[in-house]
Amino acid sequence: MSSENGRDPGERGEQLALIRETVRKAKAPRAKPRTWRGAALAGELPVARVLVDKGPVHLDKLWDYAVPAEMDAEARPGVRVRVRFGAGTGKVREGRREGGGLLDGYIVERIAESDYRGPLAALAQVVSPEPVLSPPLLALCRAVAERYAGSLADVLQLAIPPRNAKAEAERFPAPPPPPAVPALASWTRYPEGPAFLEALAKGGAPRAVWTALPGPHWPWELAAAVAAALASGRGALVVMPDGRSAARVDAALTELVGSGLHTVLVADSGPEERYRRWLAIRRGAVRAVVGTRAAMYAPVADLGLVALWDDGNSSHSDTNAPHPHARDVLLLRAVHEKAACLLGDLGRTVEAAQLVENGWARPLEATREQVRAAAPLIRTVDEVEAARDEAARAARLPSLAWQTARAGLQRGPVLVQVPRRGYVPRLACERCREPARCRHCAGPLEARSNDSALCCGWCGQQAPDWRCVDCGSTRLRARIVGARRTAEELGLAFPGVPVRTSGRDHILDTVPARPALVVSTPGAEPVADGGYTAALLLDGWALLGRPDLRAGEEALRRWLGAASLVRGQEEGGTVAVIAEPTLRPVQALVRWDPAGHAVRELAERAELGFPPVSRMASVTGRIEDVGALLGAAELPEGAEVLGPVPIPVPDPGRPRRPGDPPPGEEWQRALVRVRPGQGAALAAALKAAHAARLVRREGEQVRVRIDPPDLG
Structure with missing residues (x-):
């Protein structure tokens, strides 16, 4: 049915109702200015929703606070504030009030009215007008908190560095123009490498699991990927396992695109410098970031590439609640910000293999011919060696190790990887094999040098008159030999050859190309000029015998890291691995096939229902x-x-x-x-x-x- 003028009666009624409501509001008395304890509040959006920086998951809510008029201009979303937190203050959406006193927090948004009908406490202070919590960073931190069953406040403590007023007062210059598309260089060694870089340079978002070839080229290849993302006008983020590897990529990127386009975020920078660099990223003064674990939250604008190197390294897993892993955080960023993703490693983790298996990422690896040309020759204690040396399989340094070291020292430095640091970090009774323990605290006794007294590894007390409590013997044997003891033994065996050590207490970055023995713990291996001529991977049983689901994967990862520093087989590079040759990780090292090893591990995990399948x-x-x-x-x-x-x-x-x-x-x-x-x-x-x-x-x-x- 229609009216005389052709309009629907229902539509005409809605218009009349709207006119009446407008007239009613015009005649209504004007509301009095809102106040809190006599102080005027902000005229528009007088309520701030605040995330209080308090970690327990039951307080992981947004609280409503009144915004005083004098704070109206600075109390913007994303800024740091201080609020009164306790009875009669704020309002939690669900749950109850807890605590008291002034706490730090962040304004998430400003709203016109709170649905809490009681009186709202006012913001106590705007700590800084710098909007450090941007909407993309907030969304990322929420996703991380949800994935790891943690609180948003805990994640924000990991993502946003502490404030430094001096750094905030600094003005940052505009970033240089994007660089030219980099040359493909050594990426041509990978069949899919040129296509990956071209997609990045054209603004695409390819995803790849990259198994890098051994040798010194991977920092430049990683830098080339960053340069390709920069050439497209977008930003890039690279997360490394430690400061030493970050410095190598930083040097390669500086050589490739110059300075001013990127910055380095590592803990060694110090609080003030780290916050200054973080602000430069947030304000858009730099477009690319290379850093360690905490850099995974860096607020890079228009992110085009996220890259992670050595995702199996334990340093990528945060030790603070809720314990996020850099790999998962960067995968979230790649999805949320529609960025390209590159997981690079000399090996391949089971998690990376799963990404390839389910089609989320494509494999980026070299042909077998390229692998054989770049990898060193891997030797094990095989049947022929065992026939010549009856104790070869049980000896810590069989004749294969001595021969490899002697031949390598004629042409340059030789690397010796030892799983344990120290001198003799574990001792036992020679007669009954009972571990030697401290009488004071029951800690393990260890020898820190050849002529020093026994010392407890926990409380530090000496035990010069130790006697076995089980059999009464006073003679000891080494259960585990550390890096310093190994260096001493090799120094005696090769007189006149310099012996250098690299470990947690003192890590070497580089060593010259002169003949020398370099004894190192895993992860602390220095880079040799021109590469090592040989490497000895000792005590494989200590890595493979750990009661851990990842023991084989971790052993292979450490061996690949050391062997990749050795010259290729065409240049005479040789690696001797002292471990049972029939074990799967040893065979994967001999074939230099980390991808195949990861695929087989994934299949076994799927059959048994272990992560990452479950x-x-x-x-x-x-x-x-x-x-x-x-x-x-x-x-x-x-x-x-x-x-x-x-x-x-x-x-x-x-x-x-x-x-x-x-x-x-x-x-x-x-x-x-x-x-x-x-x-x-x-x-x-x-x-x-x-x-x-x-x-x-x-x-x-x-x-x-x-x-x-x-x-x-």
Whole structure:
């Protein structure tokens, strides 16, 4: 039915109602200015929603605060503020008020009205007008907190460095223009390499798992990928496992594109310089970042590439709650910000192999001919060697090692990798093989030099008159030989040859091309000018015999890192690995086939239901608290609870480590396993149950960790 003028009666009625509402508002008395304790509030958007910098998951909410008029201009979203947190202040969306006093926080947004009907406390102070929490960074930190069942405040503490007023006062110049598209250089050694760089330079977002060839070229190849992203007018972010590797990429990138386009974020820079560089990134003064783990949150504008080197390195897993891994954070950034992704390594982790297997990324690797040309010759104690030397398989330094070292020293430096640092870090009774322990704290006794007294590795007390408590013997034998003892033995065997050590206490960056023995622990190997002529990989049993799901993968990763510093087979480079030659990691090293090893490991994990095929979480605490949390959690359908099992009580006197139970308490740990695709639901269920227990103040502390690195 229609009216006389052709309009629908319902539409005409809506127009009349709108006119009446407009007239009513015009005649209504004007509202009085809003105040708080006599002080005027901001005229527009007088309510700030604040994320309070307090870590417990049950306080992981946004709180509403009134904005005083004098703070209106500076209280913008993203700035740091201080707020009164306690009874009668703020408002939590769900839950109850906790705590008291002034706390730091961030304004997330400004709104016109709060749905909390009680009085709102006002912001106490705007700490700085610098908007450090941008919407993309907030979204990333939320995603990380949800994935790892942690609080947003904990993630922000990892993502945003502490403020420095002096750095904020500095003015930064505009960034230089984008560089030209870099030359392909050594990327031509990989069949898909040129296509990857061309896609980056044209503004694309390719995803690749890159198995780099051994040798000195990978820092320049990584720098070329960054330069290609910069050439497209976008930013780039590269996360390295340590400052030494970051310095190598920094030098390569400076050589390739010059200075001014990128910066380095490492802990060694110091708080003020680190914050200054972080501000330069946030304000757009630099477009590319090379750094260590914390750099994964760097607020790079218009991000075009995220790259991670050596994703199997344990330093990429944060030791602070909620323990995010750099690989997962960068994968989230690649998805959220539609950026290209490059996971590079000399080897390949099982997680990277899964990304290739499910099609998320493409493999970027060289042909077998290129691998054979670049890799050194790998030798093991085979059947022929065992026939000549009956003790070859059991000896720490069989004749193969001596021959390899002697031949290599005729042409240049020789690398010796030892899994343990120190002199003799573990001793035992020669007669009964009982470990030698300190009488004071029961810690392990060790020898720090040939002529020093025995010393406890925990409390430091000396034990000059040690006697075995089981058999009464006073004679000791070495259970584990460290790097310094190895260096001493090699120095005696090769008189006149310089012996240098590199380890945690003193790490060498480079060594000259002169003949020398360089004894190093894994990860501390210096780079030799022109490459090492040979390498000895000792004590393979110590790496392969660890009771850990990743023991074989980790051993291969460390061996590849050392062997890649040796000259290629065409230049006479040789590596001798002292380990059982029939084991899979040893055979993967001999063939230089880390990708094949990762694929086979992934297949076994899938058959057994281990990560990364499944998702796991650990719940640790007292047995009754673990049971209560798991009983209250709404776990995904089909979730499997393994355990709980007791956690070994630390020996008295041993220094406490992260994850140790409080003194005097016996903790247990349960593992929760779910099918692929249920990881988000598992994290949400455990976080909700944990928060509910904290709100009700039930039981004692329980620790929840998603994707625990140690399943032993």
